[in-house]
Amino acid sequence: MLILNNTNSQPPTFLLTGIPGLRAGQIWVSIPFCLLYVIALSGNSMILLVILREHSLHESMYYFLSMLSATDLSLSLCTLSTTLGVLWFEAREISLNACIAQMFFLHGFTFTESGLLLAMAFDRYVAICDPLRYNTILTNAKTAQIGIIVLIRNAAIMLPVVLFVKRLSFCRSLVLSHSYCYHVDLIQFSCTDNSINNILGLFALFSTAEFDCPCILFSYVLIIRSVLGIASSDERQKAFNTCVSHITAVAIFYIPLISLSLVHRYGHSAPAFVHTIMANVFLLIPPVLNAIIYSVKTKQIRKAFIKFLNQKQS
Template identity: 45%
Template sequence: MQETLFCLRVGHLPYTMSDSNTTVFTNPSFFILLGIPGLEAAHVWISIPFCAMYTIAILGNFTILLIVRLEQSLHAPMYYFLCMLAVTDLVLSTATLPKMLSIFWFNSRMIEFSACLTQLYFIHCFAVMESGIFAALALDRYVAICDPLRYSTILTNAVVAKIGLAVLLRGFLLILPRPFLTRRWPYCRTNVIAHTYCEHIAVVKLACADISLSSYYGLLIRFLVDVPDVSFITFSYSQILRAIFSLPTKDTRLKTFGTCGSHLCVILAFYIPSLFSSLTHRFGHNVPLHFHVIIANMYLLVPPMLNPIIYGVRTKQIRDRLLHLLTHKRT
């Protein structure tokens, strides 16, 4: 009851009263994040694996950046893409996990309206960038395996820089309208978000207005990002698999297939929960809310943890350099 009263304490907010006695907040000063609805009693226990994943993501991605920075032989296209992926993962996980853990540990559920919009922007912007980097890594592997003799002439430093800039600008420009659209809606009845972070659809659903523009724009972003990226990744890895099966020895085929298979698993761990969350908001009204929220967290938690392991530690050059650094420090 105390929390309900707190959520409705809006005397300092601009509002108007409609005929049905509904309070409309044209600019709420804060929202309340519930965490995982229905599992509040288990928040502390849920925080343990979440905190572990965040710790691994931070340590792993910083390690990738440090190793590539120190080792001159790793200043090559694939490792530049890995650094882009590491920075993206650091931003994605840091944009969500600290606030999420403060909800789980300290019941700190309030988030300022401007902070909510900022979090919303960074999450969706860097999720778009992550998708683009996965496509860039698929391109790198495609050229390296299917056309290795032309690798250095196709993926030059200038081409890598242009790809990185294109990925950055696409994420920045496509998501830029979202916080402005979200800010323009009037909000009514409640400022409680049944989520662990300010996901776009979860926020605009609180608006007492026709949010079709936001919804259609979200679908447009899905079409402009997921369709070309997933199509290109599918094409690249299908060609890679064809090349793998033409390799002369069984051991080489198995090793290369295992590497590409692990890459695909990480990619699927990003796209499937993201797509599930988007579709559930629009069509999955019978999906339990706590299950939806947990799945919506997976594409922000699992890939940042797995990427430095799958793309980094399993790469021989990075693994050897890491072992060298560790043994050198001990001696």
């Protein structure tokens, strides 16, 4: 088998995969994909727009939400061209450099979303457990600092992952499992030792999502303990209602992410369509549902959206 060394020869070309077993009908399969992309892009763009325009929403809770929407928007955009290119035009070829760049942004935005969900959990903790100091603890400057720290953390973690992928040598017949480049999927085609890549990939996962998730759970343990100490049942219900959207966002993000990681690492005997379903659920469901949930469940966002539409009509 021919080995392609990335440092001494022309970088290899990978082939993306659409829906296994449905190649002839991929144009029809692309219709729900397009619909999901439209919802994700338009919904998150609208949330960003109303938060930027409405001065009453200029506080940390909504700034974190705008960061989450921007991340979901970026996550959708970084895979839009390859996914629809494969489904519409059978444009399956992607170079190593383009594949690595997409992998960097895909995983980077994924880890950014994880970090933002942790920041939003901290925001809910302060708002419920220490409401009198909320505005002094989470100032606009501190909110911006948290967002910058999340970005720097993820860039620093992903940079070694990218550099070590560049050092690998690949064999021919490089057919990826998805319509986008995923780290675990990419490195399995290495003809040289990829143990360091596996270690770096696991380190990246455990130092971001696998670290953030227990911290989010711990914050909600503290929140629940604080809420149960409230005497009024109406106040308890009101406090819990402020967390419903965030809890739902955490569930729809972590469940597909953990499931996809497990399928890739331990589900080698699973049918190909299982990998495809999990990959697309992980890719599209969080950006779509986050836009819907926060638009419907957050009264202030809903009112700002209605106000924006009325201004446009008048």
